[in-house]
Amino acid sequence: MLGQKRAIADRFVQAVRSGDWLDRSRLLGYAAILGAFEVGLLLFWILGAHDNLDPTGKPLGTDFISFWSASRLALDGTPTLPYNPEAHAALQASVVGGAEIGYFGFFYPPVFLLICLPLALLPYALSLLTWLVATGTAYAAAIGRLLPRLAPLELAACATFPAILLNIGHGQNGFLSAALFGLGFILLDKRPWLAGALLGCLVFKPQLAVILPFALAFSGRWPAFVATAASATLLSLASWALFGTETWATFLSGLLLAQATLSEGFVEPGKMVSLYAAARLLHAPSWIALTLQIAAALAMIVLLARVARRTTASTLGAISVLATLLATPFALDYDLTLLAIPLALMLAAGREHGFLPWEKMALLLGFVLPLASRPLAMGLGVPIAPLVVVALLALCVARLRPPASS
Template sequence: MSQRTYRDYMDTAKLEPAQPLGTRQHVSHWLSGQRLWIYPLAALAYYLGVALAYVYHLVWLKDPQLSVLAVDCLPFWSASHLALQGHAVDAYNFGILKPIEEYAAGRPVGTLPWLYPPTFLLFLYPLALLPFTLSAPIFLFGTLALFVAVVKTIAPHPRTALLAIAFPGSALVLTAGQNGLLTASLVGLGLVLLRRRPILAGLCFSLVAMKPQLCVLIPLALLASRSWRALGAMIAGMAISLVLAVLAFGGATLVAFVHNMGLANSFVESGRALLFRVPTLFAALKLLHAPTVVAGAVQALSALCAAAAVCYAWRRPSAFGLRAAVLVCASMLVSPYLYDYDLTWYGILIAWVVYHAREHGFQRGQREWLAVLWLAPVAGLTLVSHLHIPFTPLISIATLWMLIAQIARERKARAMTNSAASL
């Protein structure tokens, strides 16, 4: 195994093993260490320009059509407001929720229902103790700080924080006002803790259940790897948080959540959701006017293949960085209901691939693909919406295929090495 340092791998291309011994040289790569400063700084400069243009239209032109920043935080704040008033179940009633959202925003807003389980409401309970204009930035930038800290823990490097802050997925979450940075941080932290603090890892994983469609494969991975303490802690954490939520807000909130789950799916099925922003095969096929039954069947096949990939990666020994990346990637191929702001999970996926490359080097073309993943969260807004070619779920599929192929190659190489050593 090459003894080059992590920074060598960040600043140079991986050399081909077919080269004769003693002839390897450092090869310049377009994703060099210097350019890892330039590209994220350029992205941050672009975000600043967009922010200044927004302020100009808001303050100077007083544009009445201007959308509210962090608009998806309005259901969070409004649900918290109702819970603080002792009416948590009314958060699931859009007729009651909407006036509170408009009061918080100070203007009319679109359709923004509360679709989360009461366990997430337990997490957000104190949010409305502050005005929306204060609580939303605290929540969003707090989750960004957590995301940056988790990514730095997985892949420590002088440029990691800058890359995580400039990550288009981060900008998308901050603009939309969503919880993608929070769920990505929790799954990343759980994977960091899994090998040494399995109980704490399980508790982190249990919090991911605030967005149930993203945590389906985590128990499967823990079961396949026989991580019994982490699995037990995850189940216990989910059960305890559910009991606490029911005690705090009443059992009617759980019934209302189950009822509203169908509402979320109907948004995608009916096309009321912005399908170009939904990076799933179901949405892609609906965007191409496929019948719902066909789109559902293909999405079910996607979920089965994702589960099979997780079992393959986690049942037998393999490099942990690749295992973790497979779980993160596969989790985005299960549910038909996913939005582009959930692709912040790509940031955690990239970090685990880089973690693996720290020891084993980058595969040919791997850094180029990581750059694609870094940009992918805004593909729906910038490309799919204009080209009308819904390719975004194919990015996750191709990534999962590459990861599984890399695990297979490394297992084969290890088996050959062990066989040669036993001779």
């Protein structure tokens, strides 16, 4: 009996290790089921909307109400008010007819206010649709460039990646950040100055740019490094010129509230995917969680110092995305749109050169992570996101090793 159980366990481990059962027909079937669920959910969300509220009573596009209201205040000549919670909240309430929706803060630097500026030129719902179509098109272009040899059905399966639906539901900027990351690394060697200009635009969300300077410097890609710094500086100066010193000063003074959002749990840790949030979810004190997060960030910098010189631009992009998700303390599940970059590159490498042991299972876990992360964290108190990201990072690094001689 014991031998039988051991044999069953060995077969199970081998199946997971090889991933041979994850063939094309199974994956397309799973994707079709997931896609049908997502389309149904999206239709429920759209058809049940009224007065700029979704069927659950939240603003349509939830976080987008923060962006649109910030735009309205800036267009009205008061660019400091998006950083004033009372004024910002009052405008948000007016968008939904005074309904009780809570407050959606605007903790972004004025560079993002520059990007948001045109949004309130359109009515709220139309503006949300335009925002998602524009940023979604850029996202699709970037990921499509990473998967040039996939058949239409396979591309459709990739489009069921749950982070896409999460970003749509939140009206967030995950499409934009992933497009900038992806296109930046796609162009890194062929057009380094343009690549750097795109990567520098990530200054609008600086917590996602913490690893970039190290990746570019350690890999010796100095033209892109300089272009990234120049782009970030020019965008910051442009926002200062347009919105004034007071807006920047108000933003900087509000960083304490942004820090409290993290340390005091104003955003539930279960909605986040960082190591810091995972430690807090497991009831670690804030200082221990922060210490672990700093240690992880330093470890990612050391890792890049060791591997950046021997990577292609695409592999460097995949490693940089995964290192970013492990290094930043503030990333939510809709930011997992970034995961499409390493997932696409690992899929392409596996199809061309063969999959590594455990790689298919890691790809599957990475694909479903945006769907599973929040329910597991908030429902069961199990934060799986950092573990999955670490597994994907380990496999990316493993591809850098020369094959063992026979």
